[in-house]
Amino acid sequence: MRISELSERTGVSPASIKYYTREGLLPAGERTGYNSTAYDESHVARLRLIRALIDTGGLTVAAAGEVIAAIDSPDIDLDHAFGIAQRSVPRDVTPPSSTAIEQVRAVMRERGWATVADNPGIPLAASVLDDLATTRTDLSAVLPRYAEAIDIIAEADLDAVAASGDRDQMTETVVVGIVLGDVLLAGLRRIAQESHTHRRYRGGVVPGQAHEPGQANETRELT
Amino acid sequence: MRISELSERTGVSPASIKYYTREGLLPAGERTGYNSTAYDESHVARLRLIRALIDTGGLTVAAAGEVIAAIDSPDIDLDHAFGIAQRSVPRDVTPPSSTAIEQVRAVMRERGWATVADNPGIPLAASVLDDLATTRTDLSAVLPRYAEAIDIIAEADLDAVAASGDRDQMTETVVVGIVLGDVLLAGLRRIAQESHTHRRYRGGVVPGQAHEPGQANETRELT
Numbered sequence: 001m002r003i004s005e006l007s008e009r010t011g012v013s014p015a016s017i018k019y020y021t022r023e024g025l026l027p028a029g030e031r032t033g034y035n036s037t038a039y040d041e042s043h044v045a046r047l048r049l050i051r052a053l054i055d056t057g058g059l060t061v062a063a064a065g066e067v068i069a070a071i072d073s074p075d076i077d078l079d080h081a082f083g084i085a086q087r088s089v090p091r092d093v094t095p096p097s098s099t100a101i102e103q104v105r106a107v108m109r110e111r112g113w114a115t116v117a118d119n120p121g122i123p124l125a126a127s128v129l130d131d132l133a134t135t136r137t138d139l140s141a142v143l144p145r146y147a148e149a150i151d152i153i154a155e156a157d158l159d160a161v162a163a164s165g166d167r168d169q170m171t172e173t174v175v176v177g178i179v180l181g182d183v184l185l186a187g188l189r190r191i192a193q194e195s196h197t198h199r200r201y202r203g204g205v206v207p208g209q210a211h212e213p214g215q216a217n218e219t220r221e222l223t
Numbered sequence: 224m225r226i227s228e229l230s231e232r233t234g235v236s237p238a239s240i241k242y243y244t245r246e247g248l249l250p251a252g253e254r255t256g257y258n259s260t261a262y263d264e265s266h267v268a269r270l271r272l273i274r275a276l277i278d279t280g281g282l283t284v285a286a287a288g289e290v291i292a293a294i295d296s297p298d299i300d301l302d303h304a305f306g307i308a309q310r311s312v313p314r315d316v317t318p319p320s321s322t323a324i325e326q327v328r329a330v331m332r333e334r335g336w337a338t339v340a341d342n343p344g345i346p347l348a349a350s351v352l353d354d355l356a357t358t359r360t361d362l363s364a365v366l367p368r369y370a371e372a373i374d375i376i377a378e379a380d381l382d383a384v385a386a387s388g389d390r391d392q393m394t395e396t397v398v399v400g401i402v403l404g405d406v407l408l409a410g411l412r413r414i415a416q417e418s419h420t421h422r423r424y425r426g427g428v429v430p431g432q433a434h435e436p437g438q439a440n441e442t443r444e445l446t
Contacts, residue, residue: 045357045358045359048354048357048358049357049358051354052354052355052357052358055317056316056317056350056351056354058281079420082416082417082420086413086416086417093279094278094279104410104414107411108414108418111415111418112418113414113415113418114418114421114422115414115417115418115421116417119413119414119417120410120413121409121410121411121412121413121414121415121416121417122410122414123410124406124409124410124413125407125410125411125414126410127279128279128403128404128406128407128410129407131271131274131275131279131399131403132275132399132400132403132407134268134271134272134275135268135271135272135275135395135399136268136392136395137387137395137396137399137400137403138383138386138387138396139383139400139404139407141382141383141386142379142380142382142383145375145376145378145379146376146379146404146407146408146411147411147415148375149372149373149375149376149379150372150408150411150412150415151415151419152368152371152372152375153368153369153372153412153415154412154415154416154418154419155368155419156365156368156369156372157365157412157416157419158416158419158420158423159364159365160361160362160364160365163361163364164360164361169359172358172359172360173360173361176354176355176358176360177360177362178413178416180351180354180355180360181351181362181369181412182405182408182409182412183347183351184348184351184352184355184362184369185369185373185405185408185412186344186347186405187327187343187344187345187346187347187348187349187351188330188344188348188369188370188373189344189373189376189377189380189404189405189408190309190342190343190344190347190401191327191331191336191338191342191344191345191348192334192336192344192370192373192374192376192377193305193309193344193377193380193381193401194305194309194338194339194342194344195331195334195335195336195337195338195377196374196377196378196380196381197302197305197381198337198338199337200381
């Protein structure tokens with residue numbers, strides 16, 4: 001297909017398609033003549049992956065490029081792919097305090113989590129604890145429960161990787177699952193937060209949902 | 224204190240301080256003379272909150288402004304603060320397919336989650352499922368386990384809000400906890416993923432950790 005069709009099918013502009021090709025994220029199409037290039041289904045799939053990582057996952061083009069290079073690498077081991085995906089968080093982290101790092105390490109000891117010293121999750125979690133400390137928001141009481149829940153999630157993550165079949169697909173599941181999984185979990189958390197709020201403060205009544213006339217006024221205010 | 228000291232204590236440049244004041248995120252300092260303004264500890268705290276929301280939470284300046292307006296509003300109810308924080312996700316979502324929305328709703332029914340129809344988590348989670356579908360990554364088998372874990376997290380979230388004391392602090396815990404909690408959970412997930420990987424594939428041996436000489440070669444490769 002021509003670049004115009006590729007653009008139409010993926011919603012990615014021709015200028016962006018050329019940019020991703022120049023940056024090495026998208027393999028070049030087949031040159032079929034002066035000023036004309038042919039693309040195939042593999043380009044459609046790749047462009048969708050690129051946009052998922054950048055638009056949904058919030059990665060920079062550079063970070064998405066590293067993740068895609070890991071997927072493309074013929075002899076990458078799963079460990080390495082894992083490390084690249086883990087590091088591809090969509091934001092820079094300010095160096096955390098030693099207090100916050102110790103707080104994270106205490107949670108790790110409690111759950112029996114052993115990692116290499118430079119696991120990127122340690123400074124990421126610790127920097128959030130530093131931020132929370134400056135804003136008078138105390139989540140330290142809930143930290144062990146977050147960790148308990150995360151154990152369930154990480155176990156499920158590894159099962160998804162193990163179930164994904166051949167080695168190529170495993171690598172892709174690792175990187176896509178790590179990056180997009182964060183966003184999926186953020187979405188589910190918002191749904192569950194609202195549901196729990198209604199359950200706790202409103203006797204389960206959800207505003208705007210089907211109910212008997214007059215019942216709406218019975219919902220208790222949260223203030 | 225002068226703007227130079229405020230800048231030094233918070234790491235925010237004077238230009239950014241002026242920008243946040245113009246945009247309404249930071250209250251103006253007290254005018255003490257021609258070209259000189261005095262700031263106090265409330266400005267230090269506020270600037271740290273702004274940077275936490277933007278740098279760690281990944282919010283845009285506009286989204287951080289809405290969240291801060293909610294905190295500052297004297298008569299905002301908790302419900303409303305909750306809604307604003309829930310909507311302040313750091314990325315735009317492409318409209319999800321009806322298939323993906325139905326997949327999310329099935330999870331909600333399974334867990335007994337009731338929400339208003341426009342809960343922002345529904346399109347957020349559904350758009351990730353669409354992205355995953357285009358990249359051949361199947362997380363549908365793990366979705367119920369993610370939801371089970373998220374139930375624990377949401378319950379802990381509400382306990383943190385309830386424990387935070389007066390109404391002002393509750394509002395701040397809601398908005399800061401929602402925005403930064405996502406990042407904290409992403410950090411913990413990376414730690415747990417690595418720990419589970421070692422437990423499952425390497426008999427618990429973590430490379431680079433203290434162990435007997437020669438033992439390093441016994442770790443199994445993941446490939």
